[in-house]
Amino acid sequence: MNKRIIILLLLAGAAFTQASAQVWQKVNWETFMSRNDLLFDSLSTNWDEGAFLGNGLLGVMVYREDANTLRFDLGRTDVVDHVEGINASIGRGRLPIGRFLMEVDGKIKTINLRLNLLKAELSGTITTDKGSVHFNALVAATKDLIVLNTRSEGAEKPINWRWKPEQAISPFLTLKRDSADKYTANPPYSLVKENDIHFNHQPLAAGGGYTTAWKEDTAGKTKSLLITIANAYPVDNTRETAKQLLNATPFKSVPELIKAHQEHWRNFYQKSFISIPDGRLESFWWIQQYKMASATRVGAYPIDLMGPWYKTSPWPKYWWNLNIQLTYYPFFSSNHTELVEPLMKMINDHIDNLSKNAPQPYQHNSAALGRSGPYTMTSGIKVLKGNDSTGNSAASMELGNLSWLLHVYYQAYEHTMDKRIIRNLYPVLTRAVNYYLNIMDKESDGKYHLPYTYSPEYPKGITRDANYDLSLFRWGLNTLLHINKTLGLKDPLVAKWQDAVANLTSYPEDKLGYRIGRDADFLISHRHYSHLLQVYPIYEVNWDQKQNRELIKRSLSQWENNSASWRGYSYTGSGSIYAMMGNGNKTHELLNQMMKGKFSIKPNTMYLEAGPVIETPLSAVTTMNEMLLQSWNGIIRVFPAIPESWKDATFNDLSAKGAFLVSGSRRNGITEFIKVKSLAGSACLIKTGFDGQVKAIGKRQFKVTPQANGVVKVDLKAGEEVILYTGIKLLNFSSDAVNTDVKNYWGLK
Incomplete structure (x- = not known):
């Protein structure tokens, strides 16, 4: 190879390495994530206004029991009954566990709490007319343990945690939605103490059972509580399982447990990144990332409608006709x-x-x-x-x-x-x-x-x-x-x-657009978009097909114009279709409409329709990701649906079909650069949105071949990455937060 070419390639490789590193270089994670934390300067008695913690199996929801008591509701995703031969809603539904109560001695005057996303930890101070109580709480990422620490000052007495168990009764019976004569009552729970460990054991009539166990450390100024929940079926060995875990975790090892917990969460967040000019939506996106990893993990269970945060609900199981599907789509594009x-x-x-x-x-x-x-x-x-x-x-x-x-x-x-x-x-x-x-x-x-x-x-x-x-x-x-x-x-x-x-x-259609089917037209308001799956999320009928554009618009308008029965995911589904059409203004409008109204996103970003239904806020993440990145019909589309008001936007390592990690930066309404990494070496077609010739920089010389309709083809192999840009000189390949709005939008204020 010509010596001059070798030197040029080496220079290009060095420039690429520097440019690639800059993508993350400017992000100060502590500062950036702190502005997305949930803040609470009060707590109500509402579940949907509380602070939530989880490790993918265990969950805690923190809100108010009464004027001077905080409640810490416990949940575990797989705590269900196992009765066969009757309605599965009753026989196999989720079951309650119980809660710990934190009672202060004085009268509460102020509450100031922060749910720190980066640390996945709730901390703060409760001030009373007698003094104050400082506390922090987390659900450990690497062990199924809940850690609660309290420290009292002034005349406030040390916290005496009170356990309030709940009987294992189907929520359908609690809500009087079914008859108890169909249901064999579960045995009562039992409370015992063995050495320094307390056990609340709940056997089940159909076999198996679950145990909540805890121990306290009262030495020193800080009072610590370690809690675990064990569950098993059909053999109930949960008391022994819980005891072994608590015995294997002395209080002196808790700092190492917390260190591993924080490292786990930092690594999780750094797998992808977005920043947009809409501070409320940006924070919402990051809170949903936290929620996803709090609700499930490798080796645990899929997310049902409530996640690990139990609440009496008419939806105490999995719903297969939309809910679980919408729950899981955002995991892919979020990497x-x-x-x-x-x-x-x-x-x-x-x-x-x-x-x-x-x-x-x-x-x-x-x-x-x-x-x-x-x-x-x-x-x-x-x-x-x-x-x-x-x-x-x-x-x-x-x-x-x-x-x-x-x-x-x-x-x-x-x-x-x-x-x-x-x-x-x-x-x-x-x-x-x-x-x-x-x-x-x-x-x-x-x-x-x-x-x-x-x-x-x-x-x-x-x-x-x-x-x-x-x-x-x-x-x-x-x-x-x-x-x-x-x-x-x-x-x-x-x-x-x-x-x-x-x-x-x-597909059956008429003058109004797609019908429900051959025998059913679309004239009645309808929250699901089940009749439009061929458009989204399957994309068989799509906006690239000019012959189908009018049909897509007619069908979407007919659904949208009959919106009396719409719920949260109706706004995200229609928003995603508009994003496919490139109409970012409308997508943004629909997302904002979802945030308010009768069925709105709650202060802690949860969503309820008679009970928790987790899919709606998570589906909004899918729609937001599709404003920044889409991949369908074999083509990666970068910034395909950006609202006119978003002059700046940036994202890193969102995932595209074909196993690509894509990053991009947009400033003053112009895309500065796109970075693509191929994980598998499949064909790479990209609609960049660039005006002019697309250039490439990488560790080797890449061939960029123009295709039709603004698409380019790049010859990436597995493990390779390239930065695409346009113009006469290399731009500053850096990616950082784009909005200066540091307001913490979520929480209870």
Whole structure:
């Protein structure tokens, strides 16, 4: 190689290394994250106005019990009943545990608390007419332990923690939504003390049980409380499990426990980064990142509707017809695909149950999933070929739920390109698609049609050829064909899949846009966007297809103009469709509308509809990410839906399909640079938004090939990264917070 070329390449590599390092160089994490912390200068008696802590399995919600008492509600995701043979809402629902009460001696005058996101710790001071109490609390990231520390000053007495257990009763019974005569009451809990450890043991009539255990350290000025919750089924060994953990954690080891906890959280946050001019939304995004990792972790359980923060609710389990799907989409673009592992494991572990959910004639080769149910995924449906739906409930007709859940599963592959994922996905997706193949029927028009199914949760939504099912059936067929080719499987079903794709009926539509299905038009207000899945999140019908733009706009307008029944995720779903259209102003408007109104985001960023429903605030993260980065139709789109008011924006290491980590910086309405790292070496097509020739800098000379419609192709190999820019000189490749609004928007003030 020419000596001059070698020198130029070395200089380029050095410049690239410096430029790449600058991306993180200017972020002061303590300062930046502190402005996103939740602040509380008061506490109410409302769960949705409290401070929440969690480690992916255990959760604590802190709010007020009464005028002079704080309550620390305990939760654990897998504390459920195990009664079979009755409604799973009762038999397999979440169960309450109890709470610790922090009673002060004097009358509370002021409360000042901070939920420190970077440390995942709640700390502050309670001032009374007798003195003050300083406290801090956390749920350890590396052990299933809750740490509570208090220190009293003045005439305030040392805190005497009081445990208030709750009986293991189904929330459906507590809310009087079902009859107790169906339900075998659980035995009462028992309270005992062994040496320095207190135990609250709750056995369950159906087997298994759970134990809350704690010990106190009263030496010195600071009083410490260590708590754990053990759960097991069918053998109840929870008291011994809890004892072993507490005995293995002497109080002198707590500083090391906290150090490991803080290191865990710092590493978590640094996997991705965003900063936008809207301070309230920016803080909201970071709090949801904290919430995601507080609600699940590798080796634990998927997130149900409340996460580990228990509250009596009519939704004490998993909902499969939208909620869990929306809960998990933001994990991918936020670059936290590892947190989706519990969801994939749940599916892999319960293929037999999924098969039994199908009607008996189809169980040999099919799988299905009803509207809601427990972790074991037992939730049957009743869709049969030629079925007219007579006598069937709407919930028993929701055929598409499993396929939609598997669409979430498939995103884990698209964002990592790890073939192990699709090897595990393939058997269950084959069974989900087989169900459709078993019931489809070729009619006189020569097209395959589907019998009566239900489009969630549209009134009068039982219809033939439901768009909900057609979109998921078609996605499943195309995905199986792609997996089969990628893995070289030569499945004998390929010809049948190809025939079904080629001859499946088109999506029912009319002058108003997409119908619910062949027999159901869209005239009634509807919170779900189940009839629009082919547009979003599947993108089979998309904005790149100019012939479909008018249909997309008509369908979206008809849904939006009938918004009386809209709930929080209606705003995020429509916002995502507008983001696909490149209309960032409208997306931003819809996100702000979601924050207010009858069903608004609460001061602690939780969301309730009669009970906690965690998917809505998390789905807003997906929509926000899609304003900054989209990847569909094989193309990465950078800053595709930025509102006109956002002159500056920056993000680092958001994840795009094809296993790319993408960063970008925008100043004064102009994109300065884009950084792309390939994790798998797949084809890299990018719509940069740059005006002029796109240039590249990296450790080697990269070829940038212009494509149609502002797209460029970059020849990245696995592990390589490149910075793209335009103009006559290299820009300052640095990325930092873009807004100077340091107000802490969230918390209770």
